[in-house]
Amino acid sequence: MSAFDFFIGAMVALFCGLDRTAILQVMISRPIVAAPLVAWLLGEPLVGLQVGMMVELLWLARLPVGAAIPPDDTQVSIASCVIAINLGRLLQVPSSEIVLLCLLVAIPLGKVGQYLDHIARQINVRLLLSAEERLVNGQFLRAEVQHFKGMTNFAIATLGTYTVVVIGTFMLVPIIWPLVENALYHSSNWLELALPLIGVAVILGTINVSRALTLFCASFGMAFLLMWLV
Amino acid sequence: MSLVLTRIDNRLIHGQVLETWVPYVHADCIVVANDEIASSPLKRMMMEASVPSRMRVEIGTVDEITALFGSGSLEKCKILLLFGNTADALRAYRNGLIYQRLNLGNLHAGAGKTRLSCTIFLDKEDIGFLQELDVAGVAITARCIPADSERSWKKLVPRRKLKQ
Amino acid sequence: MALLRRTRVHIWFRLLLLQGSWNFERLQGLGFFFALLPGLKKLYPKEKLAEVGRHYLGYFNTHPYLAPLVAGAVLKLEEDRAKGQQPPVEIEEFKEMVAAPYAAIGDALFWGGLRPLAAGIALFFAAKGILWAPLVFLFLYNLIPMLFRISGFIRGYQQGIASVEFFQKRRLPDWAIHTKEAAVVVLGGLSAFLVFQHLQRIDMVSWVGLLAIVPVIVLGLLARKGVSTLLLVLLSAATIILLSLFWTDVTSLVAMI
Numbered sequence: 001m002s003a004f005d006f007f008i009g010a011m012v013a014l015f016c017g018l019d020r021t022a023i024l025q026v027m028i029s030r031p032i033v034a035a036p037l038v039a040w041l042l043g044e045p046l047v048g049l050q051v052g053m054m055v056e057l058l059w060l061a062r063l064p065v066g067a068a069i070p071p072d073d074t075q076v077s078i079a080s081c082v083i084a085i086n087l088g089r090l091l092q093v094p095s096s097e098i099v100l101l102c103l104l105v106a107i108p109l110g111k112v113g114q115y116l117d118h119i120a121r122q123i124n125v126r127l128l129l130s131a132e133e134r135l136v137n138g139q140f141l142r143a144e145v146q147h148f149k150g151m152t153n154f155a156i157a158t159l160g161t162y163t164v165v166v167i168g169t170f171m172l173v174p175i176i177w178p179l180v181e182n183a184l185y186h187s188s189n190w191l192e193l194a195l196p197l198i199g200v201a202v203i204l205g206t207i208n209v210s211r212a213l214t215l216f217c218a219s220f221g222m223a224f225l226l227m228w229l230v
Numbered sequence: 231m232s233l234v235l236t237r238i239d240n241r242l243i244h245g246q247v248l249e250t251w252v253p254y255v256h257a258d259c260i261v262v263a264n265d266e267i268a269s270s271p272l273k274r275m276m277m278e279a280s281v282p283s284r285m286r287v288e289i290g291t292v293d294e295i296t297a298l299f300g301s302g303s304l305e306k307c308k309i310l311l312l313f314g315n316t317a318d319a320l321r322a323y324r325n326g327l328i329y330q331r332l333n334l335g336n337l338h339a340g341a342g343k344t345r346l347s348c349t350i351f352l353d354k355e356d357i358g359f360l361q362e363l364d365v366a367g368v369a370i371t372a373r374c375i376p377a378d379s380e381r382s383w384k385k386l387v388p389r390r391k392l393k394q
Numbered sequence: 395m396a397l398l399r400r401t402r403v404h405i406w407f408r409l410l411l412l413q414g415s416w417n418f419e420r421l422q423g424l425g426f427f428f429a430l431l432p433g434l435k436k437l438y439p440k441e442k443l444a445e446v447g448r449h450y451l452g453y454f455n456t457h458p459y460l461a462p463l464v465a466g467a468v469l470k471l472e473e474d475r476a477k478g479q480q481p482p483v484e485i486e487e488f489k490e491m492v493a494a495p496y497a498a499i500g501d502a503l504f505w506g507g508l509r510p511l512a513a514g515i516a517l518f519f520a521a522k523g524i525l526w527a528p529l530v531f532l533f534l535y536n537l538i539p540m541l542f543r544i545s546g547f548i549r550g551y552q553q554g555i556a557s558v559e560f561f562q563k564r565r566l567p568d569w570a571i572h573t574k575e576a577a578v579v580v581l582g583g584l585s586a587f588l589v590f591q592h593l594q595r596i597d598m599v600s601w602v603g604l605l606a607i608v609p610v611i612v613l614g615l616l617a618r619k620g621v622s623t624l625l626l627v628l629l630s631a632a633t634i635i636l637l638s639l640f641w642t643d644v645t646s647l648v649a650m651i
Contacts, residue, residue: 021413022413022414022416023410025413025459025539026532027509027531027532027535030509030513032513032516032517032527032528033532046523046525049520052520052528053517053520057517057581058627059623060509060513061617062377062623063249063506065244065246065505066241066245066336066455067336067374067421068378071624104628104631107627108628110624111624118348121416121417122417124417124424125417125419127415127424128417128420128451132448135451136448138444140435140443140447143431143447147411147424147425148414150414150416150417150425151415154414182639183638183639186638186639187634187635187637187638187639189592190634190638192592193588193589193592194631195627196517196585196588197589198623198626198627200584201609201610201611201612201613201616202613202623203510204581204610204611204614205614205615205616206254206618207506207574207577208249208252208253208502208506208574209253209574209575209578210284212578213611213614215575215578215582216579216581216582216585216610217582217611219579219582220583220585220586220606220610221586223583223587224586224590224604227586227590228600241455241493241494242494243498244495245497245501248498249498249501249505249506254618270491272558275562276491276492276495276562277495279495279561279562279565279567280499281498282502282567282568282570282571283565338419339419339420348418349418351419377620377622
């Protein structure tokens, strides 16, 4: 894997990953934005679109409410793009199948993000104490600096997640690829359809709307009939 | 009447309750038993305004809520009951508001409180209260949102802190 | 003494970094202090600042898009207090009172409603292979949050405590429900579109697509029961891979015969 691609990925990972909790919250952390961005920088934007499409809805229903931390879909999608593009060139295989395999390997690794984010928030507790101390001594600037240290902790957690997912995927995919290559050629189309539908299903199952299923079925049926018959 | 969830949460009604627990347990009525909120019209109004209008909200002091449960006016509801702290939960239980399960959500840090999990901080008194409930047969578990795994509170409390 | 516009703008920008030091003990406490510090510095002499600041370092958590509304109102109250007027509610109490309800509304409206809605619409573009899809998402999604962030801050600062009325009058929680309903409808259309597109790609008869509702509902019910997304993904992937292998074997057998 080229170090340059890894580096580009890390920059996007940092930029988009901080948006998850630490700063901005303008949703550049969503897979539909982060994946196409990194893939575009690496020269294959369509791979990013494909990844974003498949990951975006999966954990959308896991809301970052209060102290709850959802799995890190940002790093899953960025890392999948970086690895898929690199391995695709390396192994000379069609991109669609390798993208799928990278994703399926990376998705469970999203848990690592939860874990590291958790640690960062734990470490940040210490900043409170030092901020209070500085404040009592009248060192306001130093108290403010504690806040930036918090961002640094989030940044480290983000980059850590990215690295783990990238390395994990990079190690596992070449081993698994020969085993499932054939199977993937036959099923990639269906898998590509299944992932967003699973996301939709999870949203339907957990959204706070009565009659969500009725609304969904009506709208699905209506749209489908329109496309089919018109 | 069915009590679908009983929870201790310092923040009472907030995102975790409305966005994750309400759809998970299919509650249609939120009952808040908290003396502080009940006594301040402004706080009460704010809390009521954060709930969609199709849900019923009852906010009252611990005693009022205990009486409300006894009166039978909540007969047809699926109730999500919220307490602000362990003392309130125990007081209601003693006065006859019986629940089988108790969920620990967010109990903030404070002076003298030790950390049991990232969102649960308890002091000696809290542990004593919970133990009393535990002895009375209430299954107490810690779980922030439904997607988290459920853990028995006893696994979180260091052995030496539990009175034998 | 009123705060200069420049200071207020500075504070608004700092509010974008509100959650930078998020922690399990006081959540956004340090962040809120960090954001308001430029204002507090102007209002209080150095000796008093430490004491005032300590209050701000306490527990605080609300939705990041509604934090500017709280911050604006708090600044107004601090200004009044600096002028010698006693605010009708203690500032501490005000902060505590609005934080959880605002958070509940923000979570429902933005995370629960707007995000799936914007994502659903943007994915139509992505499914078509249109490279602008991410920008469509960013634009659709951020329009309303930015409005809340900017006008909330201004409104909070102008109205102080009265700013809570806005929130009460607009019945925002009901709007959140409407947004979610819209999101469900869009996701229904999106699913139909994806299924239809897929069937055309593999040259299969179209009516089969209507059957796609069944697995979606089954998976939805499993999710409702609390089965994790990860498990659903792995199970479905395994099923699809096995079925497709089986299918290719059957078709090759048929071809041989």
